[in-house]
Amino acid sequence: MDSKxxxxxxxxxxxxxxxxxxxxxxxxxxxxxxxxxxxSSLEKKINSSANIVEFAKNIWGKLDELEGVINLDDYAxxxxxxxxxxxTNDLKTMxxxxxxxxxxxxxxxxxxxxxxxxxxxxxxxxxLDHDRLLDENGKVMVLDSAGKTEKALEFYGELQxxxxxxxxxxxxxxxxxxxYNDSVRGFSLVDFKNDLLANINRIQDDCKNLALSPESKEKxxxxxxxxxxxxxxxxxxxxxxxxxxxxxxxxFGIESVNSKKTxxxxxxxxxxxxxxxxxxxxxxxxxxxxxxxVTPVVEKTSKEKVEAVLAxxxxxxxxxxxxxxxxxxSERFDGRINASDFxxxxxxxxxxxxxxxxxxxxxxxxxxxxxxxxxxxxKKKDLDIPEIEEPKxxxxxxxxxxxxxxxxxxxxxxxxxxxxxxxxxSQKKYKVTKSRNALIGSYxxxxxxxxxxxxxxxGITMSPVVPFAVIGAGIGAVATTLYRKLxxxxxxxxxxxxxxxxxxxxxxxxxxxxxxxxxxxxxxDIYKKRKSGTLTAKKEEVAPVVVxxxxxxxxxxxxxxxxxxxIEELSRNIERALSEHQEVQDSIFDDELSMGGR
Amino acid sequence: xxxxxxxxxxxxxxxxxxxxxxxxxxxYFLSVVLDESEExxxxxxxxxxxxxxxxxxxxxxxxxxxxxxxxxxxTKSFGEKVQNLPDxxxxx
Numbered sequence: 001m002d003s004k005x006x007x008x009x010x011x012x013x014x015x016x017x018x019x020x021x022x023x024x025x026x027x028x029x030x031x032x033x034x035x036x037x038x039x040s041s042l043e044k045k046i047n048s049s050a051n052i053v054e055f056a057k058n059i060w061g062k063l064d065e066l067e068g069v070i071n072l073d074d075y076a077x078x079x080x081x082x083x084x085x086x087x088t089n090d091l092k093t094m095x096x097x098x099x100x101x102x103x104x105x106x107x108x109x110x111x112x113x114x115x116x117x118x119x120x121x122x123x124x125x126x127x128l129d130h131d132r133l134l135d136e137n138g139k140v141m142v143l144d145s146a147g148k149t150e151k152a153l154e155f156y157g158e159l160q161x162x163x164x165x166x167x168x169x170x171x172x173x174x175x176x177x178x179x180y181n182d183s184v185r186g187f188s189l190v191d192f193k194n195d196l197l198a199n200i201n202r203i204q205d206d207c208k209n210l211a212l213s214p215e216s217k218e219k220x221x222x223x224x225x226x227x228x229x230x231x232x233x234x235x236x237x238x239x240x241x242x243x244x245x246x247x248x249x250x251x252f253g254i255e256s257v258n259s260k261k262t263x264x265x266x267x268x269x270x271x272x273x274x275x276x277x278x279x280x281x282x283x284x285x286x287x288x289x290x291x292x293x294v295t296p297v298v299e300k301t302s303k304e305k306v307e308a309v310l311a312x313x314x315x316x317x318x319x320x321x322x323x324x325x326x327x328x329x330s331e332r333f334d335g336r337i338n339a340s341d342f343x344x345x346x347x348x349x350x351x352x353x354x355x356x357x358x359x360x361x362x363x364x365x366x367x368x369x370x371x372x373x374x375x376x377x378x379k380k381k382d383l384d385i386p387e388i389e390e391p392k393x394x395x396x397x398x399x400x401x402x403x404x405x406x407x408x409x410x411x412x413x414x415x416x417x418x419x420x421x422x423x424x425x426s427q428k429k430y431k432v433t434k435s436r437n438a439l440i441g442s443y444x445x446x447x448x449x450x451x452x453x454x455x456x457x458x459g460i461t462m463s464p465v466v467p468f469a470v471i472g473a474g475i476g477a478v479a480t481t482l483y484r485k486l487x488x489x490x491x492x493x494x495x496x497x498x499x500x501x502x503x504x505x506x507x508x509x510x511x512x513x514x515x516x517x518x519x520x521x522x523x524x525d526i527y528k529k530r531k532s533g534t535l536t537a538k539k540e541e542v543a544p545v546v547v548x549x550x551x552x553x554x555x556x557x558x559x560x561x562x563x564x565x566x567i568e569e570l571s572r573n574i575e576r577a578l579s580e581h582q583e584v585q586d587s588i589f590d591d592e593l594s595m596g597g598r
Numbered sequence: 599x600x601x602x603x604x605x606x607x608x609x610x611x612x613x614x615x616x617x618x619x620x621x622x623x624x625x626y627f628l629s630v631v632l633d634e635s636e637e638x639x640x641x642x643x644x645x646x647x648x649x650x651x652x653x654x655x656x657x658x659x660x661x662x663x664x665x666x667x668x669x670x671x672x673t674k675s676f677g678e679k680v681q682n683l684p685d686x687x688x689x690x
Contacts, residue, residue, distance in 0.1 A: 174610060332635065357637065423611050423631055424643050424658050432654040434606035435599065438614055442683055445602070448638055449616045449676050452628050455642040457669055474673035481680045488685040530686055 006032055013040045019253025026252050039248060043256060044369055045241035054351060055234050056101040059196075059227060063094060066223050070207070073216040080209070087206035094199045097192070100176070100183045107169065107176040108353075114166035119342050121159045128152060170423065189235045196231045200224060305370040306335030309359075312349040313337065320346065328373040329528070333358060336373040343374040443527055446482055451520040453478075479519055486526055490535055494522045599627065599647050599654060604636075607656065613645065614638065619671035626659065628672050644668055 010016065013036050017023045027035075070076050076084070095102075127133045128151055133141045143151060204224045212220070249255060307324065314322055317339075325336035336358075339346060343359065351361040358373040424430070440448075453475060476497075483497045497519050529535035599605060601615045617628040624646055631641040644665060645656040659665060 330637070357633075357635075423609070423641065424607070424613070424645075426658050426660045429648065429655045429657050430607040430609060430611075432599065432605045432656060433608050435603050435654075438602050438604045440602065440614070443686065445616065446676075446680055446683060448614075448630055449628065449672075452616055452630055452642040453669065453672060453676065455640075456628065456644060456665060456672075474670065474677065478673060478677045478680050481677070482683070485680070485683050486686050527686075 009033065009036050014257040015039060015254050016257060017253060018255040022251075022253030035248070035252065039245060039254070039256070042241045042245040042248070046238045046245060053101060053105060055230070056098040057105065058230060060095070060098055060102055062223055062227050062230070063091065066203075066220060066227075067091060069216050069219050069223070070210065070212070073212050075211040075213050076216075079211045083206065083209040087203065087210060090199060090202045090206050094196070094203060097196060097199070100180045104173075104176040104180040107173040111166065111169040111173040114162060114169045116342075116345070117162045118159065118166055119345070121155055121162055123342070125152075125155050125159070128155065167423075167425070189238070193231055193234065197228065200227050200231065302334035302370070306337065306372055309349060309352075309370060309372060310337055313339075313346060316347040316349065317341070325373075327532075330373070332371060333373040334370045336375070339374055346374070443486065447520065447524050447527055450475075450479065450482060450523065454520050479523075483519070483523060486523060486530070490526075490530070492526050492529075492535060494519050494526070599625070599656075601627070604632065605656070612636065613643070613656075615645075617672045617676055619668050619675065621664070621667055621671065626668050626671075627656075628668075 009032075015036060070087070124133060128143075128148065131140070131143070133143070133151065135141045141147075207217075207220050207224070245256075310322055310324055313320075319341075321340035323338045325338050328334070328336035343357070346359075348359055349361070352359050353361070357375060358371065360371040361369060457475065480497050483494055486492075487494075526535060599615060601618050604612050604614050606612050612632040613629040614632055615627045615629050619626045619628075627645045627647065629643050629645050630638045631643060633639045644659040646659050648655040648657060659668070
């Protein structure tokens with residue numbers, strides 16, 4: 001690897017060479033890529049210690065068990081009141097250590113639950129759109145237009161409730177998250193463990209003073225011993241990683257720009273309680289000895305980790321189809337798995353949790369943290385339904401869309417509108433606390449803006465004041481121009497955008513708006529393919545196909561001309577619409593003046 | 599506030615500002631809400647900029663007639679930008 005690539009690798013992983021002479025001396029005959037990989041891996045392990053979610057779940061569960069054993073023991077009621085109170089107080093104190101993280105977990109679970117409900121309703125709406133709504137027995141419901149209207153309105157109401165519940169849960173989640181983050185600020189793992197160990201020792205003493213059956217005493221002894229072990233082992237990996245990380249950094253004169261994060265976890269040397277130190281150190285920690293030359297442990301590659309998770313997912317979700325995608329959409333993912341079901345519907349392996357577009361186990365105490373993107377297959381399956389269903393339709397009977405024009409659009413738009421009622425709420429003023437520049441390429445930004453326009457238009461197409469033709473022509477012109485530029489020299493085709501602007505009349509404009517909006521996804525696909533090199537511009541062919549080349553040039557000129565004409569048409573339409581709007585406003589203003597005068 | 603910036607709101611939500619339009623002396627932004635991983639979500643909003651002294655505030659626009667006017671303005675300025683986009687192979 002040359003120095004340029006090495007520099008990129010160091011920067012990307014957040015490492016800087018603090019002491020160049022030390023680095024140059026030590027780096028001789030060392031594989032620097034492996035060194036950086038090893039440091040990154042250690043850094044991940046160090047930071048994972050602050051995530052006590054799994055640990056808290058485990059201890060909380062064992063405390064519940066402990067309480068259960070005492071509550072079910074008839075002799076416990078005969079205990080001295082003061083001694084019983086001492087036990088309950090210490091148990092309460094012990095739970096208090098995990099209260100914030102427990103509340104955080106509960107809030108997150110509740111939010112995920114409501115989010116799943118939203119997905120369920122949305123899924124039903126899609127099924128209703130395509131006449132695939134199932135009844136309680138799993139059979140496809142046959143609905144006439146009235147039945148479909150009733151269902152659409154029913155789902156509308158349900159989704160509104162789900163969205164309200166989700167928004168409420170989201171707010172609670174954010175509050176709990178903040179409380180949790182505040183509580184772990186300046187968090188010292190060792191102090192935390194010492195407090196827990198001291199408290200579990202007190203609970204053990206309390207239990208000895210209670211009147212209990214021999215069986216219960218035995219169970220309690222086992223439980224308390226397990227809790228003590230869990231506490232002692234907790235975070236050991238991160239302490240060990242921290243020692244090794246510091247040692248490597250010192251040896252090679254390297255520093256991590258994330259060092260503030262990693263320093264939050266104190267090392268064994270900082271322990272105050274000798275009793276705990278002895279227990280912890282005695283088991284595994286190698287007393288912070290300097291490590292001999294870099295011999296990085298061979299870890300599983302990202303692909304192997306993803307494949308292992310895929311195997312577990314298949315086992316846990318036998319009804320769902322999975323496939324391993326070639327590569328994720330972003331480097332922050334270790335891999336991508338496509339599933340035929342929504343990610344939130346999947347049963348996940350232990351330690352994994354849902355992210356907005358994938359799954360991860362990075363907050364568990366695993367040695368192999370992995371972040372996996374999940375998607376695609378689900379989209380294909382769900383969104384391509386009409387193409388599969390089309391041949392089955394009876395040609396003699398009009399479709400629901402034909403028999404009740406606009407109904408599906410209205411229901412869809414209502415749902416779209418509700419979906420927009422998300423995290424940025426209406427009628428609420430938000431203070432801008434921070435602002436920073438975003439680095440975004442011209443094409444990704446254009447595609448994002450196009451989707452944004454589509455979404456906003458989709459949300460207002462129920463309004464009677466929408467000048468469909470103007471908006472349709474406007475978005476259509478932009479979409480076709482973007483399409484032409486994006487596909488220059490390729491044979492990529494998006495049927496929705498092969499439109500003659502004259503076809504966009506006020507009557508059929510809503511349909512065009514919908515199809516333009518749908519085309520956004522296809523444009524994004526084309527962009528991704530071009531970016532990844534799976535779709536490339538064709539090389540111009542020589543002599544024998546002179547006529548073809550000429551034809552292409554003519555077509556290309558026509559395309560450009562069409563786009564320009566569309567933009568001009570759009571400008572004219574907008575000016576006309578603005579002028580009409582102004583006239584209406586003026587007339588209203590005049591009317592009001594004259595009424596006021598009276 | 600200006601386009602191509604990410605603003606953080608007081609509820610810790612980040613929004614990427616995509617397009618700006620001026621209507622009746624107010625500034626409006628077509629924006630996408632970013633998720634916790636800083637990736638664009640499927641939530642798109644139009645935000646109205648409100649300046650109070652040194653502080654900036656935003657409010658989501660839901661009034662349909664205002665949105666209609668803004669869509670026209672956004673589409674026009676976006677159309678011009680798309681028109682000036684280089685062909686893909688030149689750009690990337």
